Amino acid sequence: MHRHLLPAALMLCLLVNGAMAQTPPGDAVRGKPLFENTRVATGNNNIANCTSCHTDGVQGRRIAISLNTGGTADPYADIGFETAMTRFTQAMTGRAEMRQFYGVLTTQQVSDIAAFLADTPKTDPASETQINLTAALNGNSPARTVTLTHSRTAAESLSVKGVTLEGSGAAQFHVGSAAVSCLANSVLAAAGSCAVTVTYAPTGGGVADADLVFRMSQGTSGDFYRVLPLHGVVTGGSSGDSGGGALGLGWLLALAAAVAGLSAARPFRRR
Numbered sequence: 111m112h113r114h115l116l117p118a119a120l121m122l123c124l125l126v127n128g129a130m131a132q133t134p135p136g137d138a139v140r141g142k143p144l145f146e147n148t149r150v151a152t153g154n155n156n157i158a159n160c161t162s163c164h165t166d167g168v169q170g171r172r173i174a175i176s177l178n179t180g181g182t183a184d185p186y187a188d189i190g191f192e193t194a195m196t197r198f199t200q201a202m203t204g205r206a207e208m209r210q211f212y213g214v215l216t217t218q219q220v221s222d223i224a225a226f227l228a229d230t231p232k233t234d235p236a237s238e239t240q241i242n243l244t245a246a247l248n249g250n251s252p253a254r255t256v257t258l259t260h261s262r263t264a265a266e267s268l269s270v271k272g273v274t275l276e277g278s279g280a281a282q283f284h285v286g287s288a289a290v291s292c293l294a295n296s297v298l299a300a301a302g303s304c305a306v307t308v309t310y311a312p313t314g315g316g317v318a319d320a321d322l323v324f325r326m327s328q329g330t331s332g333d334f335y336r337v338l339p340l341h342g343v344v345t346g347g348s349s350g351d352s353g354g355g356a357l358g359l360g361w362l363l364a365l366a367a368a369v370a371g372l373s374a375a376r377p378f379r380r381r
């Protein structure tokens with residue numbers, strides 16, 4: 111069995127490398143003038159400025175991308191770079207009005223514009239990524255750090271208004287020390303970041319689920335959110351997560367997931 115899986119794994123490696131080589135990383139700071147003043151930024155007068163049609167600016171495009179990928183009409187939605195690439199590329203090939211850009215913008219310019227479209231406040235780990243924590247009953251898990259980073263091109267600062275734990279298991283988790291908390295540095299300039307730590311401190315057996323919720327606003331915007339699900343497991347209980355030769359397969363599955371992630375737009379929810 112493993113003799114058959116190895117070539118497959120190598121193929122996946124090549125696919126991953128190939129896909130990455132085709133998409134250079136984007137730079138939102140370069141993408142902003144390409145979107146707002148396309149002719150000047152590209153030196154090409156035969157194409158239109160993005161904003162000549164998209165008169166509501168980049169925020170209007172973020173709303174469109176969010177709505178078209180299952181989110182709400184939120185100009186501050188957590189749009190991933192790959193999602194922005196997919197939506198932008200599909201629009202260039204699928205919309206007659208946008209075909210003028212296809213093959214005319216360089217791959218670097220396309221990436222830079224996608225990075226600008228995706229340039230909204232982000233958490234690391236990304237929002238909607240489940241954080242798994244384990245601790246002994248009445249003990250403490252190691253602290254996990256979550257950073258919040260403001261977008262790079264925003265004209266307004268980001269106000270962090272709340273970092274809270276919500277949901278049924280909220281009492282089993284703790285948000286750490288005020289000294290490093292985002293609330294102590296609640297106004298972030300463009301590209302600024304802050305960090306919080308989260309620990310699991312179970313006082314009852316079994317598992318606990320909660321959400322780590324960042325509430326924020328930007329300029330005169332209404333509140334918007336980033337949400338990270340927390341999952342706590344008491345060690346010594348039956349976690350069902352045993353090893354036993356699963357490592358090799360797990361590695362292959364991770365590779366397969368990485369390949370799938372490159373082609374599929376990452377779905378996200380906003381709660």
Ligand code: HEC
Nearest residue numbers: 158159160163171174175178197198201205207208211223
């Ligand atoms: C001549 C008009 C025109 C120009 C110029 C134009 N677009 Fe579009 N674009 C459209 C139309 C029409 C649609 C489809 C309807 C919609 O989403 O508003 C669209 C759709 C899109 C979408 C898809 C949103 C989604 O999720 O479906 C993106 C992203 C986008 N445009 C980005 C850009 C960027 C970036 C530029 C500049 C490089 C640009 N557009 C220039 C007309 C234009």
